[in-house]
Amino acid sequence: MNEIALLEWVRGTGFQIATVVLVAGVIIRIFEILMLGRKKNLAEAKGSEFSSGMRTIVSRSVPESDSFKRSAFTIVAGYIFHIGLFVTIFLFAPHILLISELTGLGWPALPTPIVDAVAVLSIIALLAILVHRFNNKILRYLTTPGDLFIWFVTIAPLITGYIAFHRIGMSGPMLLAVHILSVELLMVVLPFSKLTHVFTIFMARWYNGAISGYRGVQS
Amino acid sequence: MSASLEKGVNALKQQVDSSVAAFFSSCVHCGMCADTCLFQTETGNPASTPIAKAEPLRRVWKSEYTLLGRIGKMFGLSKKVDEKLLTEWETMVYDNCTLCGRCSMVCPVGNDIALMIRKTREGMAAAGHAPEGLIGATNRSIKIGSPMGVKLPALLAQIRHLEEDTGLKVPVDVEGAEYMLLLSSMEIMNFPEFMEAIARIFDKAGATWTISSEAFEATNSGIQIGVSDLAAELVQRVVDAAEKLKVKTVISPECGHAYMAIRWDGPNLVGKAFSFKVRHILEVLDTFREEGRLKLKDKISEKVTYHDPCQISRRGGVIDQPRRLIDLFADDFVEMPDAGKMNWCCGAGGGVSSNERADEVRLQVFKRKKAQLEEVQPDAIISACSNCRIHIEDGLEEYGMDIPLMSLTETLAEHLADD
Structure with a gap:
């Protein structure tokens, strides 16, 4: 297969497969969680489950002060790469163009040099996170081979995207094909790994807030 | 698989609900819960990381309730819950966790980790992996009615002393009283001043109260060890006594887990909403304060x-x-x-x-x-x-x-x- 054919495949069939796996996978995961159900709480309520849950979805994004002091690196580096991923995925002009072609929806992009800088920052943050994972004895204890694979799956699109944009090494179509493939790997892996937290975090936070809020404590 | 291990695994399966599944699905192994747990911060032991303590429950969730886990199980690839794991985890789940729930307040994805560990205990206990001390306390609670083995005559003797020494009255089995007081064995034996304080405050506040001779123990080892059946039996005793005496409110005394047991877990354990209210003594006192019934x-x-x-x-x-x-x-x-x-x-x-x-x-x-x-x-x-x-x-x-x-x-x- 030559590089043009490869690019066509990753843009066409490859992308379709990845999209189907992503969408079907996320639906299956959400369904298999909700299907389990939860028993109705029979204790006399002291607060609202629903609104406390909704509030925790938002409030849990702001670290509590003692916890910030103790986990500063994790929080700061985590914030940088999460925002970085959002910016590079959704505010980069060529990506918006692609989304607009697929869905008809569009929005303004950030200037390319800014997105470029954010990508570099995110890559640095993710590299630092990996080093931290090996250096910190708690993280070493918690880390599984799966965590390392997911780290790779997450950083790969950033690196391949950066290389493709700056046309380093290979020809343009080949670089782009590799970048799109790395994104497709991310899409396929997402529903069946800890990356599902992209969706389930809203459920987990809601349950946390609801359980605590029922007892009158905003968590 | 031995019979007890099978019981343990089944108990763990029963603990998995949509909240647990959402929690495990969301964990990214960030390790922030470790920094919130005094068993980790003060010992430096990585195994004391809260989320790691729920590993037996995680394995059951993964292999039984996720698509990938079920496929893995068919090919023998899933991590199993076995005797070795439970033996290793017993000290983490019981000795190195107080279910304090500080981790649950900080987890960035929102996992109620204390709840997950509490649920893990159900499996550990069913598989016969609970600590001796808690097994003893639970057995005494079921057979004698108190984890410390305090029987009714001991309570009545303390009441008699109190009444003789202070001239105050401690009403026992008074039907129609507004409040029914529960006590922890610790309060009966080590801190009888607590009962005296209640008698004094309720007398001044003009509130009617009573202690039931059939259910005076507030603590519930069943929820600590993680055996819901036994916890429910202990709660049911209080429900029966409160209904028999037709009280409006049951008071949970100065004891942490007793409040959790009767106020929040109680109705769910017995599977029925209570016909009476449950309040912590501090809530009752604060109501008296609000109503101007406390003069200092x-x-x-x-x-x-x-x-x-x-x-x-x-x-x-x-x-x-x-x-x-x-x-x-x-x-x-x-x-x-x-x-x-x-x-x-x-x-x-x-x-x-x-x-x-x-x-x-x-x-x-x-x-x-x-x-x-x-x-x-x-x-x-x-x-x-x-x-x-x-x-x-x-x-x-x-x-x-x-x-x-x-x-x-x-x-x-x-x-x-x-x-």
């Missing part, structure tokens, strides 16, 4: 602080009441850092104090409370849980600190106006 004669001048018992504050929702009550009798009140819903556990809740194997670690992790106390240097500590009280006194002695610890209810009673 004087205030203490010492600098006091309040230790929030986890199951009453963070896990129970009784946070402001103790502060408003302390205001009635103390002029110089200081908060420890992280007070209120983020308070640090004393280190002995959730069954840790009944588990001799954990004696060393509970004193080791007390360093966290020690550090909090050193920040504010109070003349006295006020709290509302006999278990916290005994352990904090133990810890203070261990580290050569001389700070008296007082019960909120008792201190309030001492400062009531005489009229």
Whole structure:
């Protein structure tokens, strides 16, 4: 297969497969969680489950002060790469163009040099996170081979995207094909790994807030 | 698979619901929960990372309730729950966790990790992997009615002494009383001043109350060890007594997990909403305060602080009441850092104090409370849980600190106006 054919495949069939796996996978995961159900709480309520849950979805994004002091690196580096991923995925002009072609929806992009800088920052943050994972004895204890694979799956699109944009090494179509493939790997892996937290975090936070809020404590 | 292991695995399966599945699906192994847990911060033991303690439950969730896990199981690839795992995890789940729930307040994806560990205990206990001390306490609760083996005659003797010494009345089995008081065995045997304080306060406030001779024990080892059937049986005794005496409100005393057991877990354990209300003693006292039924004669001048018992504050929702009550009798009140819903556990809740194997670690992790106390240097500590009280006194002695610890209810009673 030559590089043009490869690019066509990753843009066409490859992308379709990845999209189907992503969408079907996320639906299956959400369904298999909700299907389990939860028993109705029979204790006399002291607060609202629903609104406390909704509030925790938002409030849990702001670290509590003692916890910030103790986990500063994790929080700061985590914030940088999460925002970085959002910016590079959704505010980069060529990506918006692609989304607009697929869905008809569009929005303004950030200037390319800014997105470029954010990508570099995110890559640095993710590299630092990996080093931290090996250096910190708690993280070493918690880390599984799966965590390392997911780290790779997450950083790969950033690196391949950066290389493709700056046309380093290979020809343009080949670089782009590799970048799109790395994104497709991310899409396929997402529903069946800890990356599902992209969706389930809203459920987990809601349950946390609801359980605590029922007892009158905003968590 | 042995019969007990199978029981354990089945018990774990029953614990998985949509919240547990959402929690495990969301964990990214960030390790932030480790920094919130005094069993990790004070020992440096990575195995004390809260989420790691729920590993047996995670394995069951993964292999039984996820698509990938079920496929993995077919090919024999899934990690199994076996005797080795449970043996290894027993000390983490029971000795190195007080179910204080501080981790649940911080987890960035929102996992209620304390709930996950509480659920893990159900499987551990069913598989026969619970600590001796807790098994003994639970057996005594079921057979005798008290984890410490306190029987009715002992309670009646304490009541007789109290009535003779003070002239106060402790009503037993009075039908139609507004409140029915529960007591922890610790309060009956070690802190009879608590019952005296109740008698004094309720007399002044003009409230009718009673103790049931059939269900006076407030504590519930069943929820600590993680055996819901036994926990439900203990709750049912209280329900039967409260219904028989037709009381409006059952009072949970100064005990953390007792409040969790009867107020929040109780109706769910017996599978029926209560026909009466359940209130913590601090909530009842705060209502009296609001209604102007508490008249105090004087205030203490010492600098006091309040230790929030986890199951009453963070896990129970009784946070402001103790502060408003302390205001009635103390002029110089200081908060420890992280007070209120983020308070640090004393280190002995959730069954840790009944588990001799954990004696060393509970004193080791007390360093966290020690550090909090050193920040504010109070003349006295006020709290509302006999278990916290005994352990904090133990810890203070261990580290050569001389700070008296007082019960909120008792201190309030001492400062009531005489009229």
